[in-house]
Amino acid sequence: MLSQLRSLWEVLKHTFVKADTVEYPEQKPALSPRYRGRIVLTRDPDGEERCVACNLCAVVCPVDCIALQKTEDENGRWYPEFFRINFSRCIMCGFCEEACPTCAIQLTPDFEMCEYDRQNMVYEKEHLLIDGTGKYHDYNFYRVAGMAIGGKAKGQAENEAPPVDLKTLLP
Amino acid sequence: MATIEVDGRTYEVQDGSNLLAECLSLGLDLPYFCWHPAMGSVGACRQCAVIQYKDAEDTRGRLVMACITPVADNLRISLNADVARQFRADNIELLMINHPHDCPVCEEGGECHLQDMTLMTGHTSRRYRGRKRTHRNQYLGPFVNHEMNRCIACYRCVRFYNDYAGGADLEVLGIHNNVYFGRHEDGTLESEFSGNLVEVCPTGVFTDKPFSDRYTRKWDLQTAPSVCVHCSLGCNTTPGERYGELRRIVNRYHGDVNGYFLCDRGRFGYGFVNSDLRGRFPRIERQPVAVAGTAIEHFRTQIRSAKGIIGIGSPRASLEANFTLRELVGETNFFLGLDETEHDLLESILGILANGGIHTPTLRETEQADAVLILGEDVTHSAPRLALSLRQSVRNATFDLARQLKIPRWLDAAVRQLEGQVQSPLFIASVHATRLHDSAAETFHGSPEAIARLGFAIAHSLNPESPLPSGLDEAEEALAALIAGRLREAKRPLIVSGTSCASLAVVQAAYNIARALPAQNKGLLYALPEANSLGLTMIGGRRLKDAFARVQDGSADTMVILENDLYRRAPAPQIDAFLDAARHVAVIDHLENPTTAKAGLLLPAATFAESEGTLVNNEGRAQCYFPVYPAQEPILAGWEWLIRVMDNPRWHHFRDLTSACAAAIPALAGIERFPAEEHLPKIPRQPHRYSGRTAMHADVSVIEPPPPQDCETPFAFSMEGDTVHVPPALLPVVWAPGWNSNQAINKFQDEVAGPLRSGNPGIRLIQASGMLPWFDRIPPAFVPERGFWRIVRLPNIFAGEELSAHSAPVAERFPDACVFVNPEDAETLAVSNGDSVEIRYELELSSLRIPVRIDSTMPAGLLGITAGLPPFRHLPNGARVALIKAGPEAPAKTGENQ
């Protein structure tokens, strides 16, 4: 009996508390940057495409809604020839972001993705690629990796010694 | 058998083997790098450490490398002891110190043995913060990429390339921590087996270049068991497809045939499947039509209105396709579509295989031969994978010596020390120097007649009942006696011959020798021209020249040509006349070629990658290839076009067709037993991690299409199905938990490097029986004629095969177009290396300007040309030509008279 009365009292008390729900869509909720919404592809601090077409996001995706194809520029830098996400399948789990070794693929706080035509939920690279670095500002995969690309020769990545001179007999 | 104890459990293992191989055979996971099942142990990487105990009391034990520790009875070891685990983890950590942060951009990623082993040892995060050593890469040609930073210095590459495959241009350079595996300078890797580096190297240093250009992870490739279609050996392959395009071919282990290795033609020759020359639509009178039905209706009308119909089969089409054509046109109207000489040769060889009573060895068995005679073949170019096997055969004497010295045969470095001391004999009689000459004990160069005569002389020397050629010179007699002597001593002698010389006498001399050999375990092997040459000959049919006659005399006016470019079979004017005389010419083929250009009706055929079929290799082994991905309508498999055009086809499915073929042709009865029967649930072609299913077609429509149905084979075009209860021979993808690289094959063999569990694929259709009389048609010696030369077509691994020659990277490896002449002939002509000569060939009324290469091993009076190179397409074997030194004012137009 007593507990029932207490429950009633607790419920009543809430009548005078400020509501947590917001009047969406008139009012926009404040979402944290790590909210898992619409996916973007970002660029590295030098403004180049970050995605190296490694396919890890695609393989980790539980609904298999990412498809891409690797290609190379004339200096050997890998990037996706096409990169497609079928958002009508995506469950915004964020696995792709976790798997991505280059911080290229990121989920954003934008969740407003309604379409009358489901076909419009298919995003290609031109729809996904943004101009900035997204949430992770500093990472530049190719500065760390050992592959030579345009503007970065062997031995010029982080923590790399200059290439070995095979002709030397010095220890 | 020996009993060993591993971590407290006892196992029965092979005596005389090494611990690593035995642990892997038992299915235990023990990391390794430098050991390779085909190349043995060197103990270089220190990754396979285990603890060995003295006896039951010993609790400390000592660290040993499993790969160089022989198995002994009552051996006690531990894989899981903390010390062993720690050692392996530390070793990997050291190997990884300089390793680049490359996995995402590394072609090896996802099938990397280094990744697998690193995870297996538990080293998951880098502690080393110092600077990494780096290396520059090299350009290694069109087949292989080089990324030296990823090397862990296991030495497998050079051991394969130099020691196993006889290459000379891949070296270990630099010193200590800086060792470098590459060439002395940038340049194309010369070996015909360079592609195997991709699989031999446990890291991403050597990767498949054409695949990298159209890269897809292993887990995204759709695959099915397949058979190489580029020569008669029938190596097993695993082709991979993504987005409707064939992306690569890797080796598929076959314990009896190719083992762990392929040749570069087989690995990189698939480019024709994606080529622009593929016909994608049927064509009626040069007009493309969009649907198969229209073409089939047209085809039917043609057949109904025909006065007489003939069908021309093909040595590169499957048994089923050839058989269906034979059923469509009737047995008497079925022609084999081979050139005259080839027809003779193949019939004779089939006769020898079936009734000669001499065993045809598998490639695996050829490796065990202790004396080999190659009669008239340049096997590196005509049956490439066989050259690799024969290279191993010369080591048998070394293995015997090692056994006497109590050195186990798998202790590779030690056994190779003995190599200079003894060698099993390899004798090569060929037109000119071959790539195997560095391994040969004696070589002989001569015209096909001279080779045949030498062969007959050897046979006579072995058994005087075999006829003796007259007029041999002393040197030839001595050589014949020497070779006969060594062959007689051998326990497992092997005679290799084939069709390259286009000489019946060579083929028959090889039989005489084999028959004359006293050994029980002797072998006779013929290299044949094409993937299904033997299968087609077993079906049997009439000669191409009879087909010409049928059209000439008007008794046939309609012809169906199956996957055969007739312009490769007879001189162009003859084929022109033949095709022009027919009222209807229907051609079924994959690539545009001169014959399809003449077709009134062209039906685009599926390639090996999009259809199913059975091929019979040179040893008489029937093997099935299965579609890797569905053919895109209106492309159909050759057999399917033919069935659809029949009025009341008796068969609708591939399986029924195979059975019908087995029932109709006694020689092929064995294929009835193919494991192609229904397998339910189906076997998935896509690995369990296949990605992108709901996005790959979404650009066309967001509504996912159902996966294509496969009603013909045990496989499904999807990820779903059974991979557990599948015989390894039918497994599309080789994968085991923790083993993502091709080395997972360990888990599917009876024992390491042994047969696949539940048997190697294929069925041998021919059992040696009977005996043939001695062949006695000994040709007279070839005498050069003043002012004239005789053409010999020299096979070439890259240019010599019709389909692979349309693969871009293979085309990059075509040799320069030149003619090979003897130094004396060059003197007569007053030409030196690089000068041009003009070839005058009467029948063609055309002449050809071409540079000369002086080859001291080329017999006088013969003019060597590389078969398959465009300028030489119209020069038949044996043609008599005149040569004139070409003036310096070279007209711009050279030879491209196609």
Ligand code: SF4
């Ligand atoms: S995981 Fe990252 S780098 Fe790799 S393909 Fe996906 S987005 Fe690109």
Ligand code: SF4
């Ligand atoms: S070799 Fe293996 S471990 Fe090294 S970068 Fe390539 S995939 Fe990664």
Ligand code: SF4
């Ligand atoms: S290149 Fe590959 S095979 Fe050769 S030593 Fe290095 S890791 Fe081993």
Ligand code: SF4
């Ligand atoms: S040897 Fe012949 S069958 Fe084997 S891979 Fe090479 S071309 Fe193919």
Ligand code: FES
């Ligand atoms: S595998 Fe045993 S030391 Fe390399």
